[in-house]
Amino acid sequence: MKIYGSIVSRASRNAWAAEETGTDYEVVPLDFRKAEHKAPAFLAINPAGKMPALVDGDVVMSESLAINLYIAQTYGKGSLWPAGAKDQARCLQWSMWAGAELEPVAYGRLREVLFKKESERDQSVLDDLAEKAKPLVELIAQALKSGQFLCGGAFTVADLNASCVVEYLVRSGFELSPWPAVDAWYKACTARPGYQKVQDMRAAAIKAAA
Ligand SMILES: N[C@@H](CCC(=O)N[C@@H](CS)C(=O)NCC(=O)O)C(=O)O
Structure with missing residues (x-):
């Protein structure tokens, strides 16, 4: 592959x-x-x-x-792809939601932070997108009432696809702490060895390009 x-x-x-x-x-x-x-x-x-x-x-x-x-x-x-049509449908639901609903907001914030100097950033854009992000993060919080992960007890592609977009929010300085369950979920997702290994690959690539 x-x-x-x-x-x-x-x-x-x-x-x-x-x-x-x-x-x-x-x-x-x-x-x-x-x-x-x-x-x-x-x-x-x-x-x-x-x-x-x-x-x-x-x-x-x-x-x-x-x-x-x-x-x-x-x-x-x-593992990533759960058994059963119900959980599989939920993986599709969260993946489409992450791309269609969350990513425009999260990437909008990240773009403002990543590609602009601090003095050039438009705080009103960041604030507006933070307000838009809140009800989206709240949806994750509601889903996590039925389990540690989005399809219940186990990490699936629903969590991977949602958390890798939430990562953009976090990298843009958006605080998850007002939603403790989402904060714990995000930390659990990003503590996984696979995520950590890729972070190491990213850090090495950034260092090599500097
Ligand atoms: N929705 C696409 C977005 C892909 C995308 O915009 N990729 C960026 C890099 S992360 C890119 O190639 N940008 C260059 C460009 O748009 O010309 C996906 O999730 O794969």
């Missing part, structure tokens, strides 16, 4: 999913600065010119959260 993209991009989500399943995978790095994601070789894999993309045999696909659903269904049965 080949994951195309810089490990500091959303490709890290897919590396995390692959780590969780123990599947052999290779990250094929693409350099943003050289616009390798816009080069013909990569456009042949993902015509959108965005990282990540996945190639696994004759499966060629894009969209990081959908790639994680593929990895979960193909290599993570009984």
